[in-house]
Amino acid sequence: MPAIDTDAPLLFFDSGIGGLSVLQAVRKSLPTAPIVYAADYAGLPYGTKSEAEIMARVPALLGRLVERYRPRLVTIACNTACTIALSHVRAALDVPVVGTVPAIKPAAESTRTGVIGLLGTAATIRQAYVDRLQTAHAPGMTLLRHAAPELVHAAESKLRGEAPDPSIFSRAMQGLTLLPDGDRLDVTALGCTHFPLVQDELSAACPRMRFVDGSAGIARRIRYLTAGQEWPAESSEGVFVTTGSLADVEGLQTALHSYGLTQIKSL
Known part of the structure; x- marks a missing residue:
């Protein structure tokens, strides 16, 4: 070398x-x-x-x-x-x-209910790659997926010094928690690198949720x-x-x- x-x-x-x-x-x-x-x-x-x-x-x-x-x-x-x-x-x-790649493995390792969430872009959550991650690391568990493109723009706005609308974060979390089994959801993987930049805002919108990412x-x-x-x-x-x-x-x-x-x- x-x-x-x-x-x-x-x-x-x-x-x-x-x-x-x-x-x-x-x-x-x-x-x-x-x-x-x-x-x-x-x-x-x-x-x-x-x-x-x-x-x-x-x-x-x-x-x-x-x-x-x-x-x-x-x-x-x-x-x-x-x-x-x-x-x-x-x-x-x-x-x-x-x-x-989406942090399915750490989410599966930390869930207590067996129901984990994935917030990502529309392109990410539909990929067969995500299916393979679930099969490999979360067999027998329920994976709820929601596309939250507004969070990308919210993160960009936040780093520009602007204050994003809090309803953006509420809608993102409701996109998961209102799905079937969403009431049992306890860990959400942030499947876009923009999303950890607004994790505090997501936590404020859903205080009971734990968030994981791959950084x-x-x-x-x-x-x-x-x-x-x-x-x-x-x-x-x-x-x-x-x-x-x-x-x-x-x-x-x-x-x-x-x-x-x-x-x-x-x-």
Whole structure:
């Protein structure tokens, strides 16, 4: 194996700012890791796109990003992209790729009632990949699914300093709790990386619910795959790159800076 450049970054990819929830967990275990965070704002939202659109778009974009930034590892911090295109991205790239999938396993491990929920995008919750996760990790359990696209926009608004309408979070939770067996639901997997950014608001809308997501597991996986590699002695300015207009992310600068992303560029 060739030596890894100490300054080679970790590349995070999402349709928007949802992957910041994953980046936050990784920062705790690898505080000096150079970071490039790519947001496909030109393609947001992914949840309303077809499988064919995502299959064509994501590998091509990541190919361009890998060529430009030469990362040591790529993390697709987007459940929708992973449930549809993860295997194709891995086949196309010559660097390790870590995926993000709905946290069915930790939800199943922590439920007391055997009824677990999944909040995600419409594209994510309909995937056969989710069926396979349920079969593998929650056999015999009831999995309730609800598409909550409003939460994506609510998370984006929150990080722009705006106050989302509280009814958005009530509707999202009622989409699960009003389903058959919803009264027994005790754990909900947040199946979109945007959703942990508004977990406090979801908890306020449904105080009895426990929420799980995959960010801690992803951080452990990245740590494992980069074991033995050298990192800079000090943290550097992180790069945020968007496929959209720089004007579209002006309102996010304060939030991005709080995550260490101080260089804002366009692809």
